[in-house]
Structure formats: structure tokens, C-alpha cells
Amino acid sequence: NAGVMQNPRxxxxxxGQEARLRCSPMKGHSHVYWYRQLPExxxxxxxxxxxxxxxxxxxxxxxxxxxEFPKEGPSILRIQQVVRGDSAxxxxxxxxxxxxxxxxxxxxxxVL
Amino acid sequence: AQSVSQHNHxxxxxxxxxxxxxxxxxYGGTVNLFWYVQYPGQHxxxxxxxxxxxxxxxGIKGFEAEFIKSKFSFNLRKPSVQWSDTAEYFCAVRPNTGxxxxxxxxxxxxxxx
Numbered sequence: 013n014a015g016v017m018q019n020p021r022x023x024x025x026x027x028g029q030e031a032r033l034r035c036s037p038m039k040g041h042s043h044v045y046w047y048r049q050l051p052e053x054x055x056x057x058x059x060x061x062x063x064x065x066x067x068x069x070x071x072x073x074x075x076x077x078x079x080e081f082p083k084e085g086p087s088i089l090r091i092q093q094v095v096r097g098d099s100a101x102x103x104x105x106x107x108x109x110x111x112x113x114x115x116x117x118x119x120x121x122x123v124l
Numbered sequence: 125a126q127s128v129s130q131h132n133h134x135x136x137x138x139x140x141x142x143x144x145x146x147x148x149x150x151y152g153g154t155v156n157l158f159w160y161v162q163y164p165g166q167h168x169x170x171x172x173x174x175x176x177x178x179x180x181x182x183g184i185k186g187f188e189a190e191f192i193k194s195k196f197s198f199n200l201r202k203p204s205v206q207w208s209d210t211a212e213y214f215c216a217v218r219p220n221t222g223x224x225x226x227x228x229x230x231x232x233x234x235x236x237x
Contacts (some may be wrong), residue, residue: 016167043223045225047227052133052229053229054130054214054227054228054229054230055168055214055227055230057224057225057226057227060223060224067223068223068224103167103168105168105225111156111175112158112170112173113158113168113170113216113225114170115160115167115168115169116167117166117167118167
């Protein structure tokens with residue numbers, strides 16, 4: 013499944029910088045989910061969006077994290093003022109009708 | 125709160141051994157159930173899914189899973205594992221009242237040649 017495209021695949025940031033992760037869903041998919049994966053912790057839900065709307069952001073940290081899925085263009089997960097604890101793999105998944113999720117290859121963020 | 129439990133965190137098997145990975149969920153209503161696999165360095169891929177009908181679901185690569193509603197379980201099985209099955213396996217549940225997918229913490233399977 014190469015349909016869900018995430019970039020960058022690897023991102024290195026210093027503490028205090030901003031990280032922007034992009035996700036282009038599969039063609040025709042209007043539902044986007046972001047998950048964070050830490051070693052030994054599995055997949056943690058962050059946010060669920062449909063075009064121009066945040067449907068569920070219950071998994072997003074209250075500060076520094078934001079997400080959008082504009083009418084045109086990819087979904088973006090933005091992390092401001094990154095800290096070492098933000099180092100993780102961030103996976104995007106899309107769905108046409110929430111019947112099943114199709115995952116991207118992930119973006120691996122390393123904070124120095 | 126909804127939760128998905130995968131009690132086996134790490135499993136090590138020899139080739140040709142049988143596999144069963146447990147998955148239990150806490151939700152009283154109707155659910156859709158999924159097993160995903162993540163091979164080293166790759167993205168998650170769907171192994172199989174259950175929406176309705178026959179509770180014994182056949183997936184790719186010889187995997188199957190059985191939905192037992194009374195036990196809130198959806199265990200994954202394979203009669204004879206191969207070295208190439210070494211991967212992380214995730215169980216996921218989607219209550220049909222919403223669009224949220226809940227994932228377990230994953231089970232790491234290592235198959236020794």
C-alpha cells in the first residue's frame with residue numbers, strides 16, 4: 013500500500029524548533045488519522061480529521077501540537093517548540109468511510 | 125473508556141510452531157475488528173478484518189482470527205509460522221457508533237529459523 017504518502021520520512025530537529033509532518037491520504041479518502049508510536053508502547057491515537065474539520069483531537073497534547081486537513085493539500089501535524097520526548101514515529105492513516113485504515117510509511121522525528 | 129488488550133507483549137517461536145495471539149476489548153456494542161501487521165521498518169498493513177457474518181475470518185498469509193462475542197475476544201492464529209512472520213502485530217477495534225479506531229499495544233513476534 014503506497015497510497016498514503018507521508019513526508020518527510022525522517023526529520024531531525026533541535027529542542028525548541030518546529031516540526032511539520034505532512035500526510036497525503038489515498039485518493040478519494042476524506043478521513044485522516046494521526047497516531048504516534050513509541051517503542052514498547054504501541055500506537056497512540058492523536059487526532060482524527062475530515063476535510064477542513066477536526067472531528068476528534070482527544071489524543072493530542074494540549075500544548076504545542078496542532079493538526080489540520082485543509083480543503084486542498086495534505087494534512088499537517090505541527091509540533092511547536094519540540095522537546096526530546098516528542099521523538100517518535102508518527103503514522104498517518106486514511107479511510108474512505110472509516111471501514112478500515114490504510115497507513116503511510118510514517119515520519120520518524122528525532123529531537124536532539 | 126474503550127480499551128484493547130494484547131496480553132502477549134513478546135512471543136518467540138520456532139518455525140513451523142503454531143501461533144495464537146490474544147486480543148480482548150472492552151466495548152459492549154457492535155464492533156468492527158482488525159489485525160494489522162508491521163514488518164520491521166515498514167508501515168502497518170491489514171492482515172484481516174471482521175465486520176459481520178462468519179466469526180472465523182481468513183486473512184492473508186495463512187492467518188485467521190476468531191471473533192468470540194461472549195468473551196470480547198478476537199484472537200489471531202496461524203497453524204505454522206515462518207521466519208518471515210517476524211513482525212509486530214496490532215489488534216484494533218472500531219465501535220460502530222463512531223469513527224474511532226482503538227489499537228492494542230502490539231505483540232512482537234520473533235520466529236527463529
